[in-house]
């Protein structure tokens with residue numbers, strides 16, 4: 550995936566500072582008082598995501614911190630891809646736990662405002678960033694564990710589905726699923742394939758057609774998440790799961806992961822441009838724009 554030049558161009562245009570141009574990122578970890586041994590922890594943070602790598606365990610903690618709802622805007626997606634790329638290229642990092650700093654929300658999915666009333670160039674750029682994020686996460690060599698500490702519709706669910714293991718807070722008010730149909734849009738084939746690979750064809754077919762958002766206990770029954778734990782135990786559990794996965798030799802686990810995911814990844818890589826064109830055609834339709842506007846209005850009304 551030769552994404553660097555594309556990312557660089559996008560960052561330049563979006564105004565988000567690339568990590569490589571910021572003050573040396575690894576220097577931003579808290580300074581130790583003199584005399585104490587250096588903690589084996591490196592941190593970097595950008596606007597919307599914070600990452601801490603514990604060098605002794607090889608595990609990075611990645612926290613989404615983009616209020617109000619961690620929606621996946623172009624800037625967010627760019628930062629996410631850069632963070633993943635940094636960790637992927639860091640020999641000290643073998644696994645990443647993904648979670649959120651926003652109470653009750655893991656991620657609200659793709660930023661609907663990025664898909665409303667914009668021009669064709671913007672839609673193309675946005676969709677390429679969505680693809681890139683998924684290719685990096687689903688195709689990662691690292692062990693990826695989602696600690697889902699809040700609601701996780703659509704694109705948020707895709708992030709969790711793309712990880713190797715999903716642990717969700719056992720609060721029945723938190724829900725997860727690919728609810729695109731409820732917005733009057735269609736989950737693209739690679740969202741669907743990722744979903745099918747986790748829950749199987751029948752459950753995916755029903756859930757996708759109904760645009761279901763499954764409360765945590767139901768998500769567990771369907772196999773959409775692997776386990777539920779009390780919210781306060783989520784990160785502890787994620788670390789324990791990570792340690793179990795990291796106990797295996799990397800090369801064997803990585804080759805197995807790649808064997809399991811290759812067909813789905815290759816499908817998108819082979820049809821990337823076509824997929825972008827399809828998205829642009831679809832999202833530019835007046836009827837789809839109307840559905841999205843109505844959905845946003847419904848969200849706002851729900852508040853008042």
Ligand SMILES: CCCCC/C=C\C/C=C\C=C\CC(=O)SCCNC(=O)CCNC(=O)[C@H](O)C(C)(C)COP(=O)(O)OP(=O)(O)OC[C@H]1O[C@@H](n2cnc3c(N)ncnc32)[C@H](O)[C@@H]1OP(=O)(O)O
Pocket residue numbers: 617618620621654656657658659660661662700702703704705728729732734735736737827828831845848849852
């Ligand atoms: C055949 C060809 C096929 C081609 C197919 C091509 C393409 C398919 C295209 C797209 C695929 C899209 C996938 C997606 O991810 S779409 C996004 C789906 N997301 C949702 O449905 C989530 C909606 N949000 C919620 O349900 C709630 O907000 C949530 C449960 C997350 C949080 O609830 P809470 O009550 O805490 O907060 P709210 O008051 O509702 O929200 C606060 C604030 O945030 C705004 N907002 C919420 N979600 C989004 C979002 N996804 N994007 C942008 N903005 C969002 C919300 O409107 C509020 O704003 P404001 O009123 O404070 O201004």
